[in-house]
Amino acid sequence: xxxxxxxxxxxxxxxxxxxxxxxxxxxxxxxxxxxxxxxxxxxxxxxxxxxxxxxxxxxxxxxxxxxxxxxxxxxxxxxxxxxxxxxxxxxxxxxxxxxxxxxxxxxxxxxxxxxx
Amino acid sequence: xxxxxxxxxxxxxxxxxxxxxxxxxxxxxxxxxxxxxxxxxxxxxxxxxxxxxxxxxxxxxxxxxxxxxxxxxxxxxxxxxxxxxxxxxxxxxxxxxxxxxxxxxxxxxxxxxxx
Numbered sequence: 001x002x003x004x005x006x007x008x009x010x011x012x013x014x015x016x017x018x019x020x021x022x023x024x025x026x027x028x029x030x031x032x033x034x035x036x037x038x039x040x041x042x043x044x045x046x047x048x049x050x051x052x053x054x055x056x057x058x059x060x061x062x063x064x065x066x067x068x069x070x071x072x073x074x075x076x077x078x079x080x081x082x083x084x085x086x087x088x089x090x091x092x093x094x095x096x097x098x099x100x101x102x103x104x105x106x107x108x109x110x111x112x113x114x115x116x
Numbered sequence: 117x118x119x120x121x122x123x124x125x126x127x128x129x130x131x132x133x134x135x136x137x138x139x140x141x142x143x144x145x146x147x148x149x150x151x152x153x154x155x156x157x158x159x160x161x162x163x164x165x166x167x168x169x170x171x172x173x174x175x176x177x178x179x180x181x182x183x184x185x186x187x188x189x190x191x192x193x194x195x196x197x198x199x200x201x202x203x204x205x206x207x208x209x210x211x212x213x214x215x216x217x218x219x220x221x222x223x224x225x226x227x228x229x230x231x
Contacts, residue, residue: 032218043120043209043222044160051218090159094218102148102213104220108159 002027002093006107014115015083021076021110023091030096033074034104035065038088047089050074051096061085086114119143120212122223129200129230137195137226139210145190146212150220151183154207166193200230 007022025031032051036044048059055067065076074091088111094104119142129135139149147168152160164172164185172185182204184196197204207227211220 034219036222041207041225041227043122043224044211044220045222046219049219102218103150103162103165106159109157111157 002029002031002095002105004091004093004105004107006089006091006110008110009108010111010113012113012115013081016080018079019077019081019085019112021089021091021112023074023076023107025072025074025091025093027072027093027095031093032096033065033067034092034094035059035063035074035076036090036092037061038090038109040087044090047076081112081114083114083116085112087112118212118214118221120146120210120221120223122208122210122226124226125224126227127229129228131201131230132199134196134198135200135228137197137208137210137228139193139195139212139223141191141212141221144212144214146193146214147190148213149187149193150211150213151185151193151195152209152211154209154225160209163195197228200228202230204228205230 005024013019034049035047038044048057050057050067058064088109090109091107092104121140123138149166151163163178164174166172166187168187174180187193209225211222
């Protein structure tokens with residue numbers, strides 16, 4: 001089984017400032033990692049994913065995340081946020097490799113609030 | 117690509133009635149679909165996993181007789197909330213798994229309000 005911890009329930013930040021949303025996971029097997037964004041009253045949209053290869057992953061809307069196996073982390077970053085980035089962000093993990101459970105585990109979410 | 121739709125987006129029903137929510141994969145075939153429930157300011161709670169042509173697998177604590185799931189084709193899964201009560205009011209989200217991309221594609225969600 002795996003678990004996901006999003007360390008901050010809410011992150012307020014001013015427009016054009018950098019932001020980091022933290023995500024830690026635990027798993028007894030290798031994992032695939034994901035970040036999703038949810039705008040109010042909408043479903044989830046994939047921001048980026050890590051399956052293998054380079055540990056720095058770039059996604060949509062200028063976001064990137066770095067997989068750190070030793071620290072079991074997958075923090076999401078953006079160097080300069082916009083008002084439109086205000087949303088709920090979810091980190092998710094699922095077992096890697098073929099044949100494993102394909103059901104992801106989601107963190108509780110981090111509310112990013114961008115102030116003008 | 118990989119678009120998932122849900123219908124309706126919002127529904128208000130009276131207590132005791134049943135409501136059906138449709139989830140469709142528009143441009144791909146989804147052998148597996150998932151149904152989630154989301155409470156305000158909380159994460160997604162997986163309710164059930166739906167495989168085409170077979171019975172859904174429900175998570176512990178989810179009443180299968182209350183939340184009926186039918187996955188009749190590779191592009192359509194339905195969730196029927198039977199004898200709805202106010203405590204069933206929530207945001208219901210479906211998703212589909214392509215398998216080889218290892219990610220899920222989410223529908224826009226359905227806001228159910230039971231009065």
